[in-house]
Amino acid sequence: MNARSDDPVLTVRGLEVAFETNDGTIEAVRGIDLDVHRGETVAIVGESGSGKSQSMMAAMGLLASNGRARGKAVYRGRDLVGMRERDLNRIRGDKITMIFQEPMTSLDPLYRVGRQLAEPMLHHRGLSRRAAREKAIALLDRVGIPDPQRRIDAYPHELSGGQRQRVMIAMALANDPDLLIADEPTTALDVTVQAQILTLLADLQRERGMAIVFITHDLGIVRRFASRVYVMRRGEVVESGDTRTVFEAPRHPYTRMLIDAEPAGEKAPPPADAPMALSGERVRVSFDIGGGLLKGPPVVLKAVDDVTLRLRKGQTIGVVGESGSGKSTLGRALLRLLSSEGRIVFMGRDISAADKAAMRPLRKELQLVFQDPFGSLSPRMTIGQIVTEGLLVHEPGLSGQERERRAVEALREVGLDPAMRNRYPHEFSGGQRQRIAIARAVILKPHVVVLDEPTSALDRSVQKQIVELLRDIQSRYGMAYLFISHDLAVVRAMSDYVVVMKTGRVVEEGPTGAIFERPASDYTKSLMHAAFALTDFHDEARRVAQGG
Amino acid sequence: MQMRLDPAADSDDLARSIADAGPSRSLWQDAWLRLRRNKAAVASGLVLAFFALVAIFGPALAPNPYDRVFPQYVRVPASLEAYPRADSIVPEFESVLARARVEVGDISLDGGTISAPIVSGSGIDPRFTRFVERSNLFTNARIVDISADETRATMVADVARTYFFFGTDANGRDLFARTMIGVRISLAIGLLASLTALVIGVAYGAVAGFLGGRIDGVMMRFVDILYSLPFIFFVILLVVFFGGNFVLMFLAVGAIEWLDMARIVRGQTISLKRQEFVQAAEALGVKPGGIVRRHIVPNTLGPVVVYLTLLVPKVILLESFLSFLGLGVQEPLTSLGVLISEGAANMQGATWMLVFPAITLIVILFALNFLGDGLRDALDPRDR
Numbered sequence: 001m002n003a004r005s006d007d008p009v010l011t012v013r014g015l016e017v018a019f020e021t022n023d024g025t026i027e028a029v030r031g032i033d034l035d036v037h038r039g040e041t042v043a044i045v046g047e048s049g050s051g052k053s054q055s056m057m058a059a060m061g062l063l064a065s066n067g068r069a070r071g072k073a074v075y076r077g078r079d080l081v082g083m084r085e086r087d088l089n090r091i092r093g094d095k096i097t098m099i100f101q102e103p104m105t106s107l108d109p110l111y112r113v114g115r116q117l118a119e120p121m122l123h124h125r126g127l128s129r130r131a132a133r134e135k136a137i138a139l140l141d142r143v144g145i146p147d148p149q150r151r152i153d154a155y156p157h158e159l160s161g162g163q164r165q166r167v168m169i170a171m172a173l174a175n176d177p178d179l180l181i182a183d184e185p186t187t188a189l190d191v192t193v194q195a196q197i198l199t200l201l202a203d204l205q206r207e208r209g210m211a212i213v214f215i216t217h218d219l220g221i222v223r224r225f226a227s228r229v230y231v232m233r234r235g236e237v238v239e240s241g242d243t244r245t246v247f248e249a250p251r252h253p254y255t256r257m258l259i260d261a262e263p264a265g266e267k268a269p270p271p272a273d274a275p276m277a278l279s280g281e282r283v284r285v286s287f288d289i290g291g292g293l294l295k296g297p298p299v300v301l302k303a304v305d306d307v308t309l310r311l312r313k314g315q316t317i318g319v320v321g322e323s324g325s326g327k328s329t330l331g332r333a334l335l336r337l338l339s340s341e342g343r344i345v346f347m348g349r350d351i352s353a354a355d356k357a358a359m360r361p362l363r364k365e366l367q368l369v370f371q372d373p374f375g376s377l378s379p380r381m382t383i384g385q386i387v388t389e390g391l392l393v394h395e396p397g398l399s400g401q402e403r404e405r406r407a408v409e410a411l412r413e414v415g416l417d418p419a420m421r422n423r424y425p426h427e428f429s430g431g432q433r434q435r436i437a438i439a440r441a442v443i444l445k446p447h448v449v450v451l452d453e454p455t456s457a458l459d460r461s462v463q464k465q466i467v468e469l470l471r472d473i474q475s476r477y478g479m480a481y482l483f484i485s486h487d488l489a490v491v492r493a494m495s496d497y498v499v500v501m502k503t504g505r506v507v508e509e510g511p512t513g514a515i516f517e518r519p520a521s522d523y524t525k526s527l528m529h530a531a532f533a534l535t536d537f538h539d540e541a542r543r544v545a546q547g548g
Numbered sequence: 549m550q551m552r553l554d555p556a557a558d559s560d561d562l563a564r565s566i567a568d569a570g571p572s573r574s575l576w577q578d579a580w581l582r583l584r585r586n587k588a589a590v591a592s593g594l595v596l597a598f599f600a601l602v603a604i605f606g607p608a609l610a611p612n613p614y615d616r617v618f619p620q621y622v623r624v625p626a627s628l629e630a631y632p633r634a635d636s637i638v639p640e641f642e643s644v645l646a647r648a649r650v651e652v653g654d655i656s657l658d659g660g661t662i663s664a665p666i667v668s669g670s671g672i673d674p675r676f677t678r679f680v681e682r683s684n685l686f687t688n689a690r691i692v693d694i695s696a697d698e699t700r701a702t703m704v705a706d707v708a709r710t711y712f713f714f715g716t717d718a719n720g721r722d723l724f725a726r727t728m729i730g731v732r733i734s735l736a737i738g739l740l741a742s743l744t745a746l747v748i749g750v751a752y753g754a755v756a757g758f759l760g761g762r763i764d765g766v767m768m769r770f771v772d773i774l775y776s777l778p779f780i781f782f783v784i785l786l787v788v789f790f791g792g793n794f795v796l797m798f799l800a801v802g803a804i805e806w807l808d809m810a811r812i813v814r815g816q817t818i819s820l821k822r823q824e825f826v827q828a829a830e831a832l833g834v835k836p837g838g839i840v841r842r843h844i845v846p847n848t849l850g851p852v853v854v855y856l857t858l859l860v861p862k863v864i865l866l867e868s869f870l871s872f873l874g875l876g877v878q879e880p881l882t883s884l885g886v887l888i889s890e891g892a893a894n895m896q897g898a899t900w901m902l903v904f905p906a907i908t909l910i911v912i913l914f915a916l917n918f919l920g921d922g923l924r925d926a927l928d929p930r931d932r
Contacts, residue, residue: 337831363833376824380846380929389842390832424929
């Protein structure tokens, strides 16, 4: 896959992208140079807002209406910047194609997969419908969709996230492109699926000799997958070169910071005599997902099936699993936000039968931090109001001034400037919002906090800060965490005990060190493989991925 | 923007950062600050304030009362000059004096008084004034400056002159005064009914949407039942109950108009309550009432405000329809809707009867819409 030749496919020189906004001009890309040769994989790495996506969008003529591009992006002797829409359309979707991050939204939900796949072939190749369909089936087969004859007539919602991304790849390959631009194609996927997609892309590249530009914030992928890498920061390329060289001897401090941003460290288990904070015995949660009156027998989904978990004061239990494994449901059931069967005991008190009203006073002690820092903060409340809402409920006697003081304290504690508490959530970055969500939980000094993927929506370096913050708060107040995540690296750094879940059941559990060093079940092994094989060097990792 | 601070910072520092941020502001204070920056909305607000003042004080300050009939000025066009016009007063004065068989000199018209030197060979008779007063244009006729030989004098009379800036209607009533009273009635009705609809609709919709399930079903079926009842039947019932009291009556109209509002708010609420911030509030132990008040209702305000600005004109027009049926405001009281429908009927001969009330209504509605837009933007902190 590193068949580098001196045959340039895309040459970018002095590319600048600016957006006109109400607050003035924002320079997203400030003059970058970039070369992509035939058959090579180039990665563009950077954190959100670094301009890595916008630079490629500009080359494809896909900027938002307020965006302006300057400079050159030459594809086979023709400058794409400023090219007429009609000429551009002959190239994009045909010779240069793109796949995007969100497989859920990049397929049109109203059309069958086959029709969307056939579209570029009908348009660019002038194939007949029948021929296009034949070719679409072959493509689906190639990208590893099982039973393509049947799947071609499926609607997008009938496919899983990984399958949708495969369909997107098939679409991008339909016309044998020279260049495939992959914009965070695996970020929204589970680790095991991520590994499969990456392997698929690598195989396809070898087969067809196309060039791939891989836009990502995940250094693990870059290290494994790309031959050359460009590191972007604030619209500029700060470092570029051979992947191995850049990783082994990063010259720019920013690159070094990115490489060091992998969460590190480990958590010591709590003392053996630490009191039990929250325990669930044989917890079951099931949802009715079909059937019922006149529709046949009820169909029940067992989201959590017979899970037992004991969380002690000062302990962090990591719950690991792919999406759909029931780990979030388990967290909510333990907090009695969902009704469940089984026995749940909080600080020696059986709360399995407590109703909403009975739980209300206990909510002070049992807090929850959500994955999505954008959705979990009310958009029309100021940060101050959001953080102090819990006080309003649980300590109604506090004066306004006292609440204010507590808000300032809590914001300081999570590393935010308390002077910003009159602002609204949308003014903050993802990491800052997650800090706000954490402040909302810790202001009540709870005993137990369920952290539901608190770092998944964040950049690596921000993830690291949040992990440190959470550890810091835990050591100060000795609270117990239930840390739910699909990101094994973060779980390893955060927790002293790990529970691996699959389809609602616990497959394996044990102290963190033991699980990570000697995984017993096949499922855990495959998770480990997918997650940590990614951080190895590409040649070695590829062998492993192909073997497994 | 991030600061790594020692959590145990001393209290001075704490006090300073509290002072830095100023006191906490509520959503409405914040919205007000943002609204003030929106020029169109501020201008609209001023226009509406002007009309509100007109509605309150205008009728009292107008040259004529809104219900006085001027039989001699039926459907006279709008004019900045006073009625009767000079070119109709002077010949009339001439002719009445001719009837008194006196010679008339130069007639001069000065504001509300008219005067002319008169010469009579048979001597000036004080009864000459009766001839003048017989005409209904003149009052208070008197003879002054009688010369020594009693053959020359000056006849002076007051002319009742009045202004009809917007002309008069088919009954000879001052349209200016009537437009102002119409603004008063229409604004009052529009705001009363819309606010009633707002309060009931938002509360009902938010509660139904938030509680969901069976309660939602029952509450919404009740709304469906109200939808299916004929509106006019309702209004007739209301008129029977409340009689001629139009304030109560339009509170009642508002109490019917809330149905759409409840639907809109319920729909919004259902999508909002699945949002994570509502779950987060539940996880904090916030009671359902608090969630509805702090999280649901503020987030429905955008569409609600827009719908409200559509509702006000709707109610104003609805009122003219009811008045047309004889169920709304009763003569001689009037409203903009009534004036416009009268104007439309007289459009061919008397355009002013349509133009002035219509322009007034248009200006009010424009202002309401701009203000509504401005409010929606101001209430959405994301959109600056």
